[in-house]
Amino acid sequence: MFEPFGVLASDEALYRLLLRHPPLDTARLAAAAGRTEAETAPAVERLAELGLVTLLPGAPVRLVATRPDAAVDQLTVRWQDQVAVARTAATALLADLPVDRRHRPEDQVEILFGRGSVAAAFDRLQRSVRRELLVLDRPPYAQEPAEPNRAELEILARGARVRGLYAPEALEVPGAFDVFEAVVAAGEQARVHTDVPLKLAVADASTAILPFSREAHEMVDSAFVIHEGALLDALVQLFELLWAAAVPVPAGPGTAVGAASKERAGEAESDRQLLTLLAAGLKDEAVARRLGVSARTLNRRVSALMLRLGARTRFQAGLQAARNGALDL
Numbered sequence: 461m462f463e464p465f466g467v468l469a470s471d472e473a474l475y476r477l478l479l480r481h482p483p484l485d486t487a488r489l490a491a492a493a494g495r496t497e498a499e500t501a502p503a504v505e506r507l508a509e510l511g512l513v514t515l516l517p518g519a520p521v522r523l524v525a526t527r528p529d530a531a532v533d534q535l536t537v538r539w540q541d542q543v544a545v546a547r548t549a550a551t552a553l554l555a556d557l558p559v560d561r562r563h564r565p566e567d568q569v570e571i572l573f574g575r576g577s578v579a580a581a582f583d584r585l586q587r588s589v590r591r592e593l594l595v596l597d598r599p600p601y602a603q604e605p606a607e608p609n610r611a612e613l614e615i616l617a618r619g620a621r622v623r624g625l626y627a628p629e630a631l632e633v634p635g636a637f638d639v640f641e642a643v644v645a646a647g648e649q650a651r652v653h654t655d656v657p658l659k660l661a662v663a664d665a666s667t668a669i670l671p672f673s674r675e676a677h678e679m680v681d682s683a684f685v686i687h688e689g690a691l692l693d694a695l696v697q698l699f700e701l702l703w704a705a706a707v708p709v710p711a712g713p714g715t716a717v718g719a720a721s722k723e724r725a726g727e728a729e730s731d732r733q734l735l736t737l738l739a740a741g742l743k744d745e746a747v748a749r750r751l752g753v754s755a756r757t758l759n760r761r762v763s764a765l766m767l768r769l770g771a772r773t774r775f776q777a778g779l780q781a782a783r784n785g786a787l788d789l
Contacts (some may be wrong), residue, residue, distance in 0.1 A: 467510065467535070471503045475512050475692040480524035485520040510535065540587070568692070570685040571672065578683045580659065582669055584686075589620050589663045594699050596660040598627035608642045616647040623649045625702055626709065627656040632746040640709050651706035657698075665696050734761060 463469060477493055478484065482490065490500035504523060511534040516522040526534070557708040572578050586593070586609075593615055616622055624643070630636060631652065644650050662668040672682035686692045737747045748758045 468503075468506070471506055471512075474500065474503050475507055475525055475531075478513060478523055479528070482698055483516055483524045484521035485522050487520070510538070537646050543587075544590070568687045568689040572683045572685060572686075573681070575681055578633060578669075578681065581683065581685055583611065585661060585663045585667055585669050586615060588667065589615050589623070590618075591664045592621040592623065592664040594665075594696065595622070595624040595628055595661070596658060596702070597624060598656045598659060598775060599629045599633065601633070608639055610648070612643060612648065613646050616643075621649070622647065623699075624651070624705065625656060625699065626650065626652050627704055628652055628654060628742045628746075631709070631750075637750060644709065650709040651703060652709055653702045653706040656702065660695060660699070662692070662696055662699065665692070668692055668695050670695075734765065735756075 461472065461544075463472070465617055467475075474489065474493055478489065486501055486504055487497050489504070490497045493500065504513065508515060512526050512531050514526060516524060525531075549676045551585075572581055593612070612622055626640075631640070658670055660668060660670045666688050668684075668686040670684050670686070670723065672684060686695065733751060734747070736752060742750070744755060744758060748755050751758065
């Protein structure tokens with residue numbers, strides 16, 4: 461189980477033995493494993509250095525195995541630190557390459573085929589994030605997202621920034637708002653734009669991954685990986701242009717205003733939510749479902765807001781409100 465982290469199979473066998481026993485000293489552990497104490501002592505030192513065993517005070521010193529889930533967390537952090545050091549060293553070594561070989565065009569774009577290759581590349585990209593992850597997201601989906609992306613939550617926990625830009629259709633997927641609320645609560649900055657042209661993820665403005673096809677069944681089977689260069693710069697600029705014109709993902713009903721707020725403040729917040737949903741380009745059914753109102757009530761409220769804003773269409777009402785600050789009613 462721990463071999464990918466550099467743990468010897470013989471050392472892991474001792475760790476597993478300790479899991480099944482109460483604290484043992486080195487001599488008793490060696491006897492239980494059928495090894496000599498001279499063979500066991502160096503293995504115990506290695507396990508202790510990796511945080512897989514804890515030394516209990518007393519005479520003789522006894523050993524207790526770290527919980528497996530905590531052990532994996534410690535090994536993961538250690539592995540990520542080593543990867544970061546290696547990445548920094550590799551960047552420094554680029555200075556030894558001739559200038560004409562540092563950024564060869566054929567090295568800037570990779571094409572991946574196979575679901576496993578694409579999934580592994582996306583996982584590596586997320587794990588590599590140290591400063592910021594940019595995401596463009598839109599349907600179709602091979603599988604509807606039912607819960608937040610754990611890798612993204614880990615990125616946010618590391619203190620990195622995540623900005624997600626979504627097509628309105630992404631908010632219409634059943635349960636989507638619950639997922640959005642969870643990631644926004646964790647720290648993601650999420651916005652909606654009516655014209656998100658493709659799926660895209662960019663790590664630290666240095667690597668990007670995007671599907672080869674827009675067909676749902678093909679999205680996970682092939683992908684482009686884009687490295688530093690003019691093409692990646694253009695993709696980042698596309699994201700920034702869309703981000704500047706987007707509106708925040710609407711909050712859930714009542715989340716921005718306390719239950720004891722005055723009726724007028726509650727109505728203003730409700731209007732803000734409605735205008736934001738209209739600006740995001742959601743269909744009437746999705747807006748009504750999000751606000752928890754009937755289609756008839758929604759039509760009445762939208763008509764009143766359009767009259768107040770002097771807008772001729774629902775989308776225009778939401779867009780005008782987003783651009784002129786009316787969302788801060």
